[in-house]
Amino acid sequence: MELAPEQEALRIAAVRRYDVLDTPPDGAFDRIAALAARLCDAPAATVAIVDTDRVWFKAAYGLTGVTQVGRDPGLCTSAILTDGPLVIPDTLQDPRARTHELVTGPPRARFYAAAPIVTRDGHHLGTVDVLDTVPRRITPEQAAALADLAALVMDALELRLSALRMLRVERELMVAEHAARERAERDRAEIAAYASTLQRTLLPPALPEVPGLEAACHYTTASVRDVGGDFYDVFPLSTGRWAFFLGDVSGRGAPAAALTSLIRYTLRTTALLEPDPCAVLRVLNSTLLSAHADGSRFCTLVFGTLAPDSAGGFAVTLAGGGHLPAYSLCPARRNGPDRAVARAEQVSLPGGMLVGALHQADFASRTVQLLPGEALFLYSDGIIEALTSRGARFGEAGLAAHLTHHAATNRALGASAIIDDLTGLLATFPTGPADDVALLALSASSTTPARAPSGASGTAHTSVPLTAKVWDPCAGPPDEGVRRSAGTKAPES
Structure with missing residues (x-):
């Protein structure tokens, strides 16, 4: 008697479902075979699985070197056709069993009993x-x-099947999670590249050469995956005059980028037509309110113009739009009638209001002298809001003290040295700035020839080695590594 082909096909499908054929030895099945031999007082026992053309032993007790036999009738192949135990008291007396290889060859079985799984x-x-x-x-x-x-x-096979299914599910989940992580990393990399590229378009790749002036700048973004809200620029006006600005827009990301682009374009074009810095800010205020009438998109900034002074240095006119005050740095003067101690003083612009917030905004301006050997420093609030190694805010007092110390330890103040000093300081802050940091320093050399700019100078754009937070407009995206370039004074005649 044999199973019908369709029934045998279903049975073989069930064998395949449990995925047990040709698997390594398993202690649970070995113990069941040994227990069967003890309970029946028999020298040999097996846990056998009937395949299409063989009988494979998942466990074999007392059968040395036997792992499978052919699918001959008489023993296992006949036992799976019964609904209960099959007992053959004498295999040589059974017409089907007497020719089986376990009967005719080792172990020369004369007795066989089995229960179907x-x-x-x-x-x-x-x-x-x-x-x-x-x-x-x-x-x-x-x-x-x-x-x-x-x-x-059968219970052990069901448990094993459940475990296999769980492993498959876990493996599929791990594969899916790995794929999701890879997609997320690619997305983060693409976002970072997009933010880096967009940020690069909003900051000058190099500052222009200004005769008699050294200029240096630095930018650190708080996140490589988002466009920062700080900005700065230095650009020529009429012959012998230049303009500069540094500021901070409301918000981050693409809206901040669009606002920054509008601000830079408006400042650059208006400054060519309006010699008064306050008038430039008024035009910018109207432009921002035209684009966002509710005043929700505004900025703070310091805008200034530079004009060479015949006595040396520059006359600097500053207009404030609600931004942090600039600093004037003077070294110690030890000779002559103007002997004085080094100092770093705020150049306050009282009354300056946010730009783009109110239609009737008022702006204040002030003219100061930038003498040879002196420097002017502008910054955004990221540096003063950063936490020091002691866990305290660096703050305005910390910045003032640091700038004063720098002025006291340098006989002539150079813009590149100031920026290098501050970026080195930023590197000591354990968590890095929580907000973007923009720094711009301008220093006057000993002579100031009155001639037009002749191209880009070697102005320093520096970057501090902070963990995954630094973006340097001259060094490329963060994954290219931290780079530093030394500032170079403009040539003197």
């Missing part, structure tokens, strides 16, 4: 069986024990 949906996968070399019988209790052991094998 049955799935929940009724398919017989194989057997738990015992063999002996002499004819004999087993008791009904022993036959029932074989059936119980076959049920235990």
